[in-house]
Amino acid sequence: MKTPKAIFYLVLLIMTSCAQTKEEQIVVYSYVEEPHSYAKPNNAFIKHLKLDITVDFETEIISGKATYDIENNNSTQIILDSKYLEIESVTANGKETDFSLGVNDKQLGQPLTITIEKNTKQIEITYKTTKDTEALQWLKPQQTADKTNPFLFTQGQAILTRTWIPIQDSPQIRISYEANVQVPKGLMAVMSAENPKEKNESGLYHFQMEQAIPAYLIALAVGDFEYKAISERTGVYAEKSMLNKVQEEFSDMEKMVSAAEDLYGPYAWEQFDVIVLPPSFPFGGMENPRLTFATPTVIAGDKSLTSLVAHELAHSWSGNLVTNATWNDFWLNEGFTVYFEMRIMEALYGKERADMLALMSRQDLDDELENLKETPNDTKLKLDLKGKNPDDGMNSIAYDKGYLFLRTLEEAVGREKFDAFLKQYFKEHAFSSMTTEKFVTYLNTNLLEKNKVTFNTEEWINQPGVPKNQAVISSDKFKNVELTLQDFILTGKIDKETTKDWTSQEWVHFIRNFPKTMTADQMKDLDTALNLTNSTNSYIQMVWYEQALNHDYHGKNIDSKIEDFLISVGRRWYVETIFKAFKRNNRMEEALKIYEKSRPNYHSVTAKTIDDLLGFEPTKEVE
Template identity: 70%
Template sequence: MKKVFILAVCCIFTLTNCKQSKEKTIANTYAEEPHSFAQPNNAVTTHLDLDIDVDFDTHIISGTATYDITNNSATEIILDTKYLNIIDVKADGEETAFRLGAMDEKLGQSLTISIKDTTKKIAITYQTTDKTEALQWLNAQQTADKTNPFLFTQGQAILTRTWIPIQDSPQIRMTYNATVKVPSELMAVMSAENPKEKTADGIYKFKMAQPIPAYLIALAVGDIEYKSISDRTGVYAEKSMIEKAHTEFSDMEKMVATAENLYGAYDWEQFDVIVLPPSFPFGGMENPRLTFATPTVIAGDKSLTTLVAHELAHSWSGNLVTNATWNDFWLNEGFTVYFEIRIMEALYGKERADMLALIGRQDLDDELEALKDSPNDTKLKLDLKGRDPDDGMNSIAYDKGYLFLRTLEEHVGRKNMDAFLKSYFKTNAFSTTNTEDFITYLNTNLLDKNNIAFNTEAWIYEPGIPDNAAVIQSDAFTTVKNVLTTFIETNTIDTAKTSQWTPQEWVYFIRNFPEDITTSQMQHLDDTFNLSESTNSYITMVWYEQSILNNYHGNNVDTRISEFLNTVGRRWYVTTLFKAFKKADRIDEALAIYKTARPNYHTVTAHTIDVLLNEV
């Protein structure tokens, strides 16, 4: 009897320890997150049911966000909010206490909800406010068709909390369903399974079956149409833009097939693109199943569709395998630029890919110069605690991250590199990772396995660019540089040599003007090539930049620059031109333009320019 009792006690003790060990493992799943109030190791959201009404008269979204939660015996669960009006909170259908924390300028407010250790659901009834940063409400005149209003969201990096109360950390993934009510003349689409036609009552149902982080939950509402490219690709746009968009993006199915051949199956079923009004702050945003895109990429010749390849690549790097925190942002973007350029090489040839890579290298050099007084910001792995995660969204993450991977490829060989990346995406699918876990995976599955030495930690943890960086060359750009040199020396240009140039060659030509180029030389180029009226937004942007820096005022370029800045809200373009004004000591002109342009910008762009021009 005593032996049986002792054995029973041992079994109970063992089982208790096992249970405690399991709970401890669950409780340490998530990393410390400097940009979220959530404490997911205590209680974490796993599924969202969103039921909202979109009111264009009041510019308010109102409704209820209901969450399934995993509860590790917690008595409270914490969500992120910013500028939201929290009306009511329930736990398992019953009213429960909640409190909002102090307002933090960057992070917003914590929403702490009282729960029981058995609670499985919470529901928050809320409204957005006029300070909500993720939303841009556009009147009809700000759209392409100019007949109906438009709304779109932009959640990256930490703005989803401004239109949904949510655990707004990239390491917290959830599935979601949504019911969205909009005016009957408009269509709603989300980063989910989408309608192809308008409903009669303006009510739309959505389902995202794969778990995604909060920043990838996206909504757009407007008078839009859909046109398919293949059975799994297509475009949404306003009526006046739909045919242009369909033609411009007609290679989308080829891109998806090429990407799958490189790194494995596309796991999101559908890959569509919606062309938004020009105030959209980014070139594109990789919202799953529905990439948001700026109309500035529609050039009429598919020359800027590398953006589509980039957002498609995010379906693997970023959406499938996500950076755990914004300190690891390079894991999203460096991999995506590498993948994007591999797609472009497979579809359009090595020369075009090398041109894109070399432009990126020049962007990186410019960024390194701009950050020379803050070298820690040139590391791939960042420490952004206490800072806006947008501070890390620059060429370091994108182009240094790409250069690291391209250099790695040169050391290990493309065959080994491709096998490694395919395995990396498959192994980590629908999960998050951080820099340290990536290094471990890299060493185990590529470097140690093939007995290859590589200075990984120098690339990731040290500022600047290591000496073993891959040298990117382009024969086409060598020719461009020779043409530019001849022009500067002789004031003549062989138009036969420029007649077949791609937009990338023109961008390289313009960006590399010497500092002593004269206004008469710029006038000559403008008269010859009509650069001030280019229909390619990328060429236009770099030409306007040089016009500002070199005080060129010919061919009504000042008016065109003002019109461009009052129409286009793409942050990269806008920031480039306002930086040029500041560098050229033409700040009064910049402020005059910004006064009229700012109301057309999304808050993401406006905040950046506010800081740049010190006009908060």
Template identity: 50%
Template sequence: MKNQTKVKVQRKKYIRVPQTEKMKLKYLFSIAALILFISSCENDTKPLNKDQSINGVVAGHDAHSYSNTDEIRTKHLDLELDVDFEKKTIYGIARHQMERLKDTDTAIFDINGPEIQKVTLGKKGQEKETDFIIGTMQEFIGQPLSIKIDKNTEYINIYYKTTENAGALDWMEPELTEGKKHPYLYTQGQAILTRTWIPVQGTPANRITYSADVTVPVELLALMSASNPQVKNPEGKYHFEMKQPIPVYLIALAVGNLEYKSLGKNCGVYTEPEMIDKAVWEFEDLPKMIRAAENLYGPYQWEQYDVIVLPYSFPFGGMENPRLTFANPTLIAGDRSAVSVIAHELAHSWSGNLVTNASWNDFWLNEGFTVYFENRIMEELYGKEVADMLSLIEFQELQTEMAQLDQEDTHLKLKLSKRNPDDGMTSVAYVKGAFLLKTLERDFGRQRFDAFLKRYFKDHAFQTLTTEQFKTYLEKNLINKTDIKFNVDEWLYKPGLPKNCYAVSSPRFEKIQALAREFANGKDIFKKPAKKKGKKQLPALSRDQYVPQEWQAFIRALPKKMDPERLAIVDEKLHFNNWGNAEVATEWYVLAINSNYTEIRPDIEKFISKVGRRKFLLPIYTALNDNPQSKQWGLEIYKKYRNNYHPVSIATMDDLLDYKP
């Protein structure tokens, strides 16, 4: 996932239940059976009520899952889903094929919202109802669904429907889509939201294959993170297969009025018809990216790589759902200036999807590797100068965010027990992780380090990994093969950035930053330069003389507050106020808010009424909230457009603004 931005909030704690508590479940099932027997006589298959529920056991290997995958685990999931837009409900059956690892009479799943209607054991058509208990709700992780099984249980079938508490689902009215005629639905599973729409064993340590049969309105196309159709089915029925094992947070669904166009032999783009031509042009280099990635670190192992451009409410820049990257339409900047996000999501096909963090404490293994890999792809396609500018932008963001975080949260290896795993999705995991790899590359040499990474992806393909396992592998296969000393523990387990951190520089950034300082000091930087004798007349400063990343550096080099009249001059000459590049626009809007440049408010409102990407919403609403002259206006704007955003963005903004609807 690209471009997470976090806000620090106070959260409630939950109580970890001792592992020994799990042993008590078998004694409680006799009570549950009696209650379920009585309720079945009344044709009511509802689970135990709140007073009768019990606490589950948080899995010892993962503080964010109750599942007992060390005893019995899902190895294949077959879904039957009926998508009802009128009721904003998915009616589902989750058929889990299990692998028993130890003797147990209980299989525990994670849920956080689905209404469980009944549970059966056995193959489809040969099912027998069984007892189940839903445990006490705990913040962030939801509830344990404990199911009674017998020694021969191989199939567990969970009948359920989603509720309004499904935080993964974004049901969109037609007016919020590009075409304005059809509704739209998409999911966002990372980190632990898949359990809000599918009962699963929710730890990333367990990889599964899955299949699905999905029914949707006939005028819409359904897609998943699996093998996908390219045209609509006249009956609205679709079958999907994901034959490579993946963690459940990568199960994804999108349903809308969609069109597909190929970009190459194994890649293409889906989006609404109104955006398809723009998307095809913007992502034209995708086949080159795939070739560059394969040349670096080995074959792409997912057969097809497609991108779906979702509606603007999607809370992230991209999400690496295998075979089908979910992308925010802010990537369609009109000048291909935001395609590094696509390079990032493609890189996840190796780091994150192929080799996955075993828990959310190890999240940097997903994102640090991916940011490094993304930068190598960008260097291969567009040159080192561009890649270095992209790295500098991210490094500046890392330095800013680290200054606001608790010291412990600047470690690569995190401690997220009793916390929302989203708290670990900061630039530390992304950029500090990437700069660890950049530092290793510098110290051990690119050729040797590339060989190490290529072998790393091959040796751990379709596996999960902890930070400690990575450290052992790194020392054995790279560090200990040389006489070079490297401070691995400091990078992994200590706060901040070590002194040996790789330093990236950019002469082009230095030039544009000098220009910003001149403007801040009152110089007319837009005046046409005087013509020198015998030389060609140089043009006046214009926006197309620099790339968007340079203009980001320009804005960041300006004072945090400026005379609004000076900012109006920039808008008159460079039109930052309505640029298609959302990265530059966001930087500009924040400076404008801090400077009380109120003439730009209509442009800000237009932007945040449409864009739901959390990376952009958070700094804008933060600036509005922190400025007494704009705080009330910001709150009114938020209330006006709040329902345009995904639940992920809504939760962050509600916390930031202390808003309670």
């Protein structure tokens, strides 16, 4: 019961609150602490971005203006992330305003603090990139497939978008965007937005992304490429010499989208296209909404490596639709996506194909657990990356331990109930961010408690290693591959009829499981019989070259093929695997000689990883 005095103060509080103007009222937002962004979105955040930029290949600079609609929560400043950018001027509500760049951090760059008023609704920044900008890779014509025109692409994940756009570079801050991009005539520009299907004469392209996305998904590519449709809502971009084989390789894209929708609800982005970039692209793929960026290393000629497309498509739900709130929660993006990828592959190509992929995922996880045995806390799903580059957390733990956790959950509750849970999860949290803690609460309420299932979620997420209750994955085809390898080790012979119908996955499993006692002579015998050194499948090349180094298999042909591969391919996973093998087998002198030649072809993401691995300190000439 309230006393009269208490009632008086309550009425006074209400009257005072009502007397405040709308601008003076402080709204309570739920953005969480972010160790990899300077932004303070609970005070002020951006809602919409308009870019007006020019791409200059001669100077290798992007310049122009970025205009932001902002939500100001009674603050006198807004903070953006900036790294290696030249900030020329800033306005607030059309008037020039004060701004400052803070102390530079090697990982995070600088906070860009802008003075605003309580009624500020828009800011505009005039800026340009510099030679140090990490997100951009400028390619000479000879570094492309057609070798006739230059090429540019961006890579924003995890925190590199701030190096080509001043932005609040936290995955929990979602914005819509539009852009006017001027490029040289004869080239086309595409973005993670509504895209042109053919070049125009002016070189000025307009883009619109109406759905709100995190900054790391803003992407741009500029080059001499063309578009070819697969269905009304799917298609591919590629350089002219590659266009037909890319379309053929990815001809199942519409089937993949339909299979994904059958599993977890409608595709929310209208269009699903893929652009195949030059070979220096550092990842297998990047799930930029509406336009996945992909490496040419997946063009195998037999659709055997297109699980990558299924993976990037799955991100349209897990990652793009429901996004990890911070990079400490990265497994929420990738573990879910690997699980979803396997389900798409099973729906299209059958359980045996999916099980082979899942077993390879399990083997990758074992390798990563071994690599991280000295730092067991790095094998937790929920990470602590404060003070580190979030790129350090982008390893097999997030992907493959995350997948194994979800597959084990599926087996515990049953596939039908698990599918219904995931479909509800994506629907209820669409276009929002998710923390690990929030997900665990949702999981307990909507799946485990609802179905009276006890599960050691805490152990899976917050403890090192892999719990004992884990899904057991097996493959009959892989068992046959292992028998073939055993026969070869015993007899020194291999029947080519046995291997003629093998998929890429069977070949990789065969090669990855060579015993440590295998000799260089046995490697040579296999190579003579199967011509593995001259394989045109990049995945097979990668594992075969690694094993050649592991088993001291030398020769003019194999050595030159390894060098050519490292110079021509920039996919980080592949080149890191091979350079690790050089280092592991005390062949650092050779590795460094090759790296001096190959490094100029690598994106900064790959170059940084190999620099650290080999202890390489680039000179200005090498850079």
